Amino acid sequence: MNEFALIARYFTRAVNDASVRLGIGDDAALVAPAPGCELAISVDMLVEGRHFLPDVDPESLGHKTLAVNLSDMAAMGARPRWALLGGALPDADERWLEAFARGLFALAERFGVTLIGGDTTRGPRNLCVTIIGEVPEGQAITRSGARPGDDVWTSGTLGDAMLALAAMQGRTTIERETLARLSARLTRPEPRVALGEALRGIATAGLDISDGLTGDLGHILDASRVGARIEIGAIPRGDVLGSKLSSERALALECLLAGGDDYELCFTAAPADRERVTAAGRACDVAVTRIGVVTRESGLRVVDERGEPTASLPRSFDHFQ
Numbered sequence: 001m002n003e004f005a006l007i008a009r010y011f012t013r014a015v016n017d018a019s020v021r022l023g024i025g026d027d028a029a030l031v032a033p034a035p036g037c038e039l040a041i042s043v044d045m046l047v048e049g050r051h052f053l054p055d056v057d058p059e060s061l062g063h064k065t066l067a068v069n070l071s072d073m074a075a076m077g078a079r080p081r082w083a084l085l086g087g088a089l090p091d092a093d094e095r096w097l098e099a100f101a102r103g104l105f106a107l108a109e110r111f112g113v114t115l116i117g118g119d120t121t122r123g124p125r126n127l128c129v130t131i132i133g134e135v136p137e138g139q140a141i142t143r144s145g146a147r148p149g150d151d152v153w154t155s156g157t158l159g160d161a162m163l164a165l166a167a168m169q170g171r172t173t174i175e176r177e178t179l180a181r182l183s184a185r186l187t188r189p190e191p192r193v194a195l196g197e198a199l200r201g202i203a204t205a206g207l208d209i210s211d212g213l214t215g216d217l218g219h220i221l222d223a224s225r226v227g228a229r230i231e232i233g234a235i236p237r238g239d240v241l242g243s244k245l246s247s248e249r250a251l252a253l254e255c256l257l258a259g260g261d262d263y264e265l266c267f268t269a270a271p272a273d274r275e276r277v278t279a280a281g282r283a284c285d286v287a288v289t290r291i292g293v294v295t296r297e298s299g300l301r302v303v304d305e306r307g308e309p310t311a312s313l314p315r316s317f318d319h320f321q
Contacts, residue, residue, distance in 0.1 A: 023115075029117045040133040045126065047126050052064070060103060062103025066104050066113070069130075074197075076141055085117075143205050157236045157264075159256040161260070161262055162254070165186055203268065208263055213230075231292055236287065
């Protein structure tokens with residue numbers, strides 16, 4: 001199968017999106033953004049051996065390849081609309097491609113995303129999606145709007161994806177059925193797109209947690225030129241991770257504070273808007289939890305369950321460290 005047959009068979013779909021004036025098959029796609037909207041554009045790359053294991057289920061990988069980009073749209077309060085897929089593949093394995101495409105397009109259909117182009121080549125498996133979304137002019141949620149006194153919030157629960165990976169690596173032991181459930185957080189993250197849109201006009205700053213809470217929150221603090229104090233006891237976690245805070249505390253704190261691949265939202269909002277935040281969470285059926293406060297003093301301070309400062313924080317994921 002040559003490159004063009006591969007694209008035609010697995011990645012070309014009938015387009016039922018009036019905003020797409022020209023899709024796959026030309027040198028560039030043509031799209032028409034909605035009036036009064038700005039474009040939000042983001043790109044993410046997933047590399048075999050770095051972001052996913054060689055034996056990962058390809059359908060789950062198709063899901064995750066798009067999900068991590070949808071999460072970026074959620075962080076900005078943007079509605080995802082169009083995607084481009086670039087991929088290096090070691091071979092044209094038809095069973096692998098069919099499963100991968102099935103996972104990718106199932107998620108795309110859920111969120112109304114149209115694949116409008118991309119590129120393929122032979123090489124070590126490397127998948128890259130460019131996502132394009134729309135957000136009403138002036139309403140994007142950025143990292144630079146946090147103000148002293150704002151609450152710090154997170155969605156969902158944190159740490160399960162890294163806990164699953166730690167179990168796969170033999171760093172901890174988890175019962176098989178429980179591990180299967182936790183592994184879904186690693187391989188099939190759920191992008192919080194609806195919540196991101198609901199937080200427009202409420203959140204003062206935000207991002208998605210892809211590399212770990214402390215590192216990603218630090219990006220908000222740097223961009224906003226503020227600091228923050230967060231409480232370990234307030235950070236939402238699942239039952240398994242919660243139990244390991246007493247039995248394997250160092251590992252549990254690493255998962256909770258620095259675990260990557262959560263793809264939950266971390267955002268700030270004024271105390272006066274607490275009810276609006278919780279109402280947004282209820283409307284989207286997503287738990288939201290207040291975990292701390294933005295401070296005038298720079299830097300991030302983390303206090304334990306007794307209110308004592310944490311001397312050293314686990315380091316969030318960094319590709320070059």
